Amino acid sequence: MLDLAFIRSHPDVVKEAARLKYNDIDIDYLLEVDRKVTSLQREVEEARAQQNQISKQIAKVGKDKELREKLIAEGKQLAEQIKSMEPMLIALLEERQQLLYLVPNIPDPSAPIGKDENDNVPVKYWGKIPTFDFEPRDLYTIMQNLDMVDIERGVKVAGARSYILKNDAARLELALMNFAFDRVARKGYTPLIVPAMAREFCFIGNGQFPKGRDQVYAIENDDTFLVGTAEVSITGMFKDEILKVDDLPLRFVAFCPCFRREAGTYGKDTRGVFRIHQFNKVEQYIICRADHEESVLWHEALLANSEELVQALELPYRVVNVCTGDMGDGKVGMYDLECWLPSENRYRETHSCSYFHDWQARRANIRYRDEDGKVRFVHTLNNTAIASPRIMLPLLETHQQADGSVKIPAALRPYLGGQEYFRPHEIGAKV
RNA sequence: GGAGGGAUGGCAGAGUGGUCUAUUGCGGCUGUCUUGAAAACAGCUGGGUUAACAGCCCCAGGGGUUCGAAUCCCUUUCCCUCCGCCA
Structure with missing residues (x-):
């Protein structure tokens, strides 16, 4: 607003x-x-x-x-x-x-002008695009071979775009959450596990409502909805509060299951676990003083955090500066981090890093008293730390081996009991 | 799910229909005093709306009664106590 x-x-x-x-x-x-x-x-x-x-x-x-x-x-x-x-x-x-x-926010003059994702401007490339001396498999095949997923029964339980992670994929998801949670928390971000269901005001606050209402699951008989990101819950946490300037910036790393209806995406990305209704995510969120320079600084810091995570996972990626038509109403500026996906021979979005100035703060009425005693609206920012299973696509495809196993990046091994490879049923069993 | 009690300004806590349309204390800020600080004393101390205000709005949210509501009535939400159920 x-x-x-x-x-x-x-x-x-x-x-x-x-x-x-x-x-x-x-x-x-x-x-x-x-x-x-x-x-x-x-x-x-x-x-x-x-x-x-x-x-x-x-x-x-x-x-x-x-x-x-x-x-x-x-x-x-x-x-x-x-x-x-x-x-x-x-x-x-x-x-x-x-x-x-x-009413949309005013995009920063540095944002590329354009209509949709085709007009986003790559600003950075990292890592060497992998080559394979065998025919690389796509994620779905890898997961089938390693007995990591049961789509049919997932759909049986919960309908289209549902899935069941099993064996090493289930362990991997928890490991990824833990990995991201730990690493970001160590930078001084306060770890949170926030509600996955929230009241309407939270969704208005972060900007999900009224426009994106059709993307959100409403809980019948109760005045709550399932969040699509922890950002919704965190915005709601501080609704109507006046914070102390000395407490700013507030920096959070939050875990939360995320739910999205994906209305209007029928036929898009239907294979596998790229676009699904429920997933887990660790999100970064910052509340800072109402100062453009400071917002920009934190925007870069949030991006750097995610880059470090992806680099530790040894995944080639690029960063795109998202254009005005693709960035959403509330945003002043936005980067997407896109990881290389061997099966599609292109980069695909795994992280989304945005800053809002006071657009969300006005909606949620989140303010602070500055040094002069003046009450001002805060600035808010957020970025993905890790979202799974989305991140499994580049992760499993990039690190796949000729024999069908997947090599686990060293940074992730501590979270998997030191395990170095995913192989069929080394842990777990056929169901 | 059942029964009862609550929700007031940063915090505590008065106020049960109008005579200052929020008493008072704590905390905070400023001043006097002091080499400095503490203590003491004095003053100030919520948010919003508006070009601005002596105007108007905000006593959990919404609605009602009344010339007039923090106060009475209805309703929603939340908190507490007890019972039941339960990971």
């Missing part, structure tokens, strides 16, 4: 941002609604001020019955007048609020 005062004074800047983000919000209409709100609000407030005056007089009047009756009649009339204006005012306020939720 942007500052309404900013939209009023810079409508053209906001319109341009909406254009760059392919967002069809009608700013002129918003401003028209806003004008109606302020004029009606003034009328109501003036009537209320009068009413308050009369109430005070009534309290003081004492014995004079005649005067008392007269004042009560006046008060009654004002009460009715206010009552008649209020429904319209409430409706207008609500309409303005809903429109405000749809």
Whole structure:
């Protein structure tokens, strides 16, 4: 959410941002609604001020019955007048609020201008693209050979885009979570395990609602929804709080199961476990002072953290600067980290690193008192640390061996009891 | 799931229909005093709205009664105690 005062004074800047983000919000209409709100609000407030005056007089009047009756009649009339204006005012306020939720943030001038992921600009490449002296298998085949996954029974239990990780894949997922959790926590990020279900305000706060409502599972009979990322829960944690500037920045590394409906993706990435409804993720999240330079600094730091993780997993990757049309309404800037996927002979997204300035903070009303005692909205940022099974695609494909086994990167071995290779049923059994 | 009790400003805690539309204490800030600090004393000390304010709004959220609601009524949420169930 942007500052309404900013939209009023810079409508053209906001319109341009909406254009760059392919967002069809009608700013002129918003401003028209806003004008109606302020004029009606003034009328109501003036009537209320009068009413308050009369109430005070009534309290003081004492014995004079005649005067008392007269004042009560006046008060009654004002009460009715206010009552008649209020429904319209409430409706207008609500309409303005809903429109405000749809106004995108202003992208940073450094963000590439473009429509979709094809316009994202690679800014960094790391690692050597692997070559194989055998015919490399794709993830699904590797997992089948190692008896790591049961798609059919997953679908039987939970429907399309569901899966069951078994044997070494199940162990690998936990190891990956632990690996990322440990490594980021050691940098001073506070480890959290946050709720996977959250109330509506959390989703409005992080920007998932109202626009992305169709991507979220609602829990019947309860006012909660399943989160698609820990970011939702963490934003909700600090709703309506005023933080101390000395406590900033708050840095978190959070584990949480994630749920996504993936509505409208039928036929996309249907094979295997690339695009699924439920997965596990360790997320990085930062709340810092309202300062652009500081936001940018942390944005780079978050990216560097993820790069270190991926480097430790010995996975070639590239970083792309995400273009305006692909980055989402709330974001000022966004990097995607994409790992090389041998089976597709291209890079695919495994991490997403964003900064928001105060766009989320305004929605969730998260503020801090700065050194001068002034209350300001915080800045928020987040980035994936590791998401699985998505990361298994590059991991298992890149490190596969001619004999069908998979070599485990050294950095991950401590989390797998020192194991060096995944081989069929070395641990676990056929089901 | 059942029964009961609660929710007030950073914290504690008064206030059960209007006479200052939030008493007071703690904490915090400033000043006096002091070489400095402590103590003592004095003053200040929530958020929002608005171009701004002496205006208006906020006593968990929403609705109602009333000329007037922190206060009365309904409702939702959350917390606490007890019972039941339970990993």
